[in-house]
Amino acid sequence: MTDRGHLVVLSDLHMAAGTHDVFAADRELEALLDDLTCAPEGPPDLLLLGDIVDFTLVEVEGRRLDTSVAGAIERLRRVVR
Secondary structure (H helix, E strand, O other), X not given: OOOOOOEEEEOOOOEOOHHHOOOOOHHHHHHHHHHHHOOOOOOOEEEXXXXXXXXXXXXXXXXXXXXXXXXXXXXXXXXXX
C-alpha cells in the first residue's frame, strides 16, 4: 500500500518493436492499464521496474545498437506505436 491506495508493480516486459519484438501482450497490457485507471478506489500508483523496454531489439535504419539520445528517442517512439 502507498499513501494514496494500492501499488501495482510491473517488471521485465521487454517491450520492443519490429521483427525482434518478443512482447505479445499489447492488448492485454492496455486492458489492464484501462481497468486500473477506472478502479472505484481510484487509480493505483504504478511502479515500473527494470527491463520494461528492450532497446537492443528495436532496429532503426537497419541497426539495433545505437547509444545516441536521438537513437533512444526513435526506438522509444517505435515501441509506443
